[in-house]
Amino acid sequence: MDLKKYGFNSYFEQESKMYEGFVLARVIEQHLNLYKIVCENGERLANVSGKFRYLAINVLDYPAVGDWVMVKDVETRGNVTIHHILKRSSVFVRQSAGTSSNVQVVVSNIDIVFICMSLNDDFNLRRLERYLTISWDSQAKPVIILTKSDLCKNIESKILEVETISIGVEIFICSYKDDSCFEKLKNYICEGQTVAFIGSSGVGKSTIINKLIGKDFIKTNEIRESDDKGKHTTTYRQLILLPSGGVVIDTPGMRELSIYSGDVSKTFEDIEEIVARCKFRNCTHSGESGCAVRSAIMDGIIEEDRFINYKKLKRELGYHSMNCRQREQEKLNRMFGGKKVFKEFQRNLKKR
The missing domain is CATH 2.40.50.140 (Nucleic acid-binding proteins)
Structure with a gap:
């Protein structure tokens, strides 16, 4: 082997x-x-x-x-x-579902995270921001796949919505009726690379992987007509070798995505740039004079819902009590055992 x-x-x-x-x-x-x-x-x-x-x-x-x-x-x-x-080069971690305080390693040592979201009733920008926040922190490259485009009547407007909250992230549009999109994905995955498909239940992750493999390797179900949502099929995580090179990891759908660690600064880079322009460093963005955030919301530069989600994710992560250096050190300790080991890892990557 x-x-x-x-x-x-x-x-x-x-x-x-x-x-x-x-x-x-x-x-x-x-x-x-x-x-x-x-x-x-x-x-x-x-x-x-x-x-x-x-x-x-x-x-x-x-x-x-x-x-x-x-x-x-x-x-x-x-x-x-x-x-x-062996020490993980990347890791996608979430807080366990429900009231449990445990954490869960979803996948590890991945090069790309394909975040899958369907263009039917599953479409949710706030959830996508949550996926991006965890993906950027994982050390893998996030890529967004918008599935079931054949069920969407306003594709252009939804793509524009996604683009506004995912600056710098590539977006693929997929429909099981159009094989050309799957050929593009095949070309995106290089031999020796590991990619993971992450997303809610029934968004089409297994269907995409079957297309990449070239046969019905994973069981899939049609969407329910009653609520336009997909049925959950994958029940465990599995790593699969592709005939064209590279490996993919299929994961069960996530009904909850509680954050254990994440990179809010990367996902909400536009908001943090505006926050830095506020007149007062301790601005609460709730009505102070010289608040750049409130001005940006009133001018339509950022959406109120996006800013509310930004604050919500920061609260979940406890970022209010940790400065940037502390956050970075905590992440390096968790993934690599310290900054020195991480630098050695980076040097080895350059030699690949």
Whole structure:
């Protein structure tokens, strides 16, 4: 099995050399406490070791789809054992759904996040801003895919709405009736790259992946006529090798997307530029004289709803009590173990 097709590169090669006597593998499926991995010997089922479980502090310490891991027992007939996770180059994390305070690694070690949103009743700009905020923080490149364009009567106006809140992000328009859009996506995904499809239930993620594979690999359902929404089909995350090169990760639809970490400054760069022009540094933007934000809203430069969502996401993240340097350091510690390790990671990327 050629692991380079699965995204193996010099960065992971260098780190894997730290673990002599272990076999390198990538997690391609996750089912509660059971994983499916791919290594040079092929695909195998795996469990984490007892020591691994004992040392793990929280959910972030456990393997996720996309992780590169070091395993043993590949020569046995039973399940292989996962002993170590290599440092993640990127990670899409969300707060667990409901009232749980746990976090969830959705996917890791991805190059591109395809944020899928349909142009029917699923269309929601405020939710898209939430996806962008997490995606920018993940260290992967966000790309927006607007699906089911054949069900939309005002495509141009909706595309314009999306463009106003996603500056610098490429947008693809897709319809299952138009194969040309899927050919463009195929050309976008290079061999050795890992891309993840993220979005609400029934927006067409699995349909797109089936088109990229060239056959009905993943089960899909038609949208419900009663409410114009898609039926949820994918029930677990899985990494799939494309015939044309590259790998894709299909994820279950997210009915909730609570933020654990995110990059508000990147998603709302236009608003933060206006905030910086306020007369007072501690401006609350609720009626003070010289408030650039209120003036921009009155002049139609930014929408009131977008500004309200900006404040909401900042509250969720607790950004009011953390300055930029603290936020960056916290993120580097979480993903790489510190700034020094992150700089080494960047140097290795340049050599690729």
